[in-house]
Amino acid sequence: MSGRRFLLVACRSARQVGRGDGVVLRARIAMLRRHGEVTVLSFGGGDDTPWPDPGVRLVEVPFSAPRAVLGALRGLPGGLPIQAGIWRQPAFVRAFRGLLATGGFDAVGFITLRPALALEPWLAAAPPRRWLEMIDLLSENMDRIGARAPWPRRALMRFEARRLVRAEARAAALFAPVILVNPDEAARHPGFIHLPLSLAPGRFHDPAPLRPGRLRICVSGNFTYFPNREAAGLAVRGAAGLVAAGTAELTLLGRGAPALAATLAAGLPIGAEEPADMALALAGQDVALCPVLTFTGMQNKILEAAAAGLIVIASPGPAAVIGLEPGRHFLPATDAASLAAQLAAVLADPGRFGPMRRAAQDFVRAAHDQDRLALALDRALDLGPPSG
CATH class of the missing domain: 3.40.50.2000 (Glycogen Phosphorylase B;)
Incomplete structure (x- = not known):
């Protein structure tokens, strides 16, 4: 290993399976471990089982529903999207600031826009090399879901979508690079790049033979x-x-x-x-x-x-x-x-x-081979070849 240290910040624990952001998070952990140690800050708790790889450290803080409501309400006057406000919780902020003060990180990556916006006021203390990863644009996602939702949910989601458009525009100035899984959306936004979802080598196997008639x-x-x-x-x-x-x-x-x-x-x-x-x-x-x-x-x-x-x-x-x-x-x-x-x-x-x-x-x-896409991430983050 080259001895570099990376901090990944996400809303949900790397232990949680079944969500798209978790899929990206676990892939990035594997890719960055080729270059050094990885610390992951997220909400979670209740499971103290060490990660199987000793080079990966999980720092998890408990999620508070009352704090989520308070964070969303406090963020509204300043234009903070609700999607981010619910994650701006004191324990999360303290953990982030504490890690930056003591971690000696070479780079910080945010998995989805939500934690990035939630922690935006404290980004000045982060290393200059910081990047953002998104599945797709939350603003367009919100618009699509809102179009099918009944009123008043539809009105709320469109209100949120407008705030997210402004936040996504700021992201290009705050992070480099901004990585999107959705290629069409990445192509429409200068400065955003596309990196497909990856598949871990050897994870998937052929299914059992088909049974006739059923x-x-x-x-x-x-x-x-x-x-x-x-x-x-x-x-x-x-x-x-x-x-x-x-x-x-x-x-x-x-x-x-x-x-x-x-x-x-x-x-x-x-x-x-x-x-x-x-x-x-x-x-x-x-x-x-x-x-x-x-x-x-x-x-x-x-x-x-x-x-x-x-x-x-x-x-x-x-x-x-x-x-x-x-x-x-x-x-x-x-x-x-x-x-x-x-x-x-x-x-x-x-x-x-x-x-x-x-x-x-x-x-x-x-x-979607993970080994091949790891090289693409190396180029996007200007990491050079892994060593060790």
Whole structure:
């Protein structure tokens, strides 16, 4: 190792699986460890288990709901987005300032805009080399979700989106580089760069052989997030016919799956798991349903399903963000009827989709290879080659 020291700041613990920002955080930990030691500051607590790598230190502070409300209210007059205000909590600020005072860090990276804005008043004490990583632009994300939300939630989300636009414009001056997972949004904003989501080498394995006459269908994601709950409801409607007929079994995989399955079941036998290892859970499935009604986030669920070698049925737009082509890498579907039609086609002749599964798997494993993307991060942060 070169002996460098890095500080990564995130809202949620690196231990928490099932969220997009956590996927990025864990990938960055692995990439930066090639250059030195990594400290991660986040909210969390309650789990004192050391990280498996002794070169990684987790500093976690408890999240306070009352402090979140207070932070959001205090930030409103100054234009601080609510998305950031809820994280501007005294314990988080004290931990950040304490680490900067004693840590001797060479660089500081923020995972998503939220903690970056929450800690903006104290950035002057941070090293000159500081960067920001975002899944997608929160302002556009908020607009998309708000467009489907009922009033008054719609009005609140549009108000928040306007504040986030101004905050994102400031980010270009505060951080270098600003890295986006979403390539289209990065291309529209000078000074922002695109870095795809990465796949850890050897993490995903080929699924079990297809069983004739009965499909194992899954829907994965963090189901505490409203767009994923909405998408899961659509997937259940699309798969309901086959499940009711006994020619398919349907399982929700991810955080909040049991509660959502109970809500959506309506008499259907829907399985639910909160797997610690999503790659292992996907290896026991045949088909992944990945419909997206609100086009937000990096759609990690599509990437993981393709990497696991499943037959992917997905909304075309989000699949295109990670480079997948309809008909070649996945089966496109936009509503319950088209989901049902694609599932019927797979059930009728699952072997016909073997080349599609292999093409998708080969593509994502190459395009999203973590070792290759680590070199791209090295260039973006001007780190040079790792040593040791």
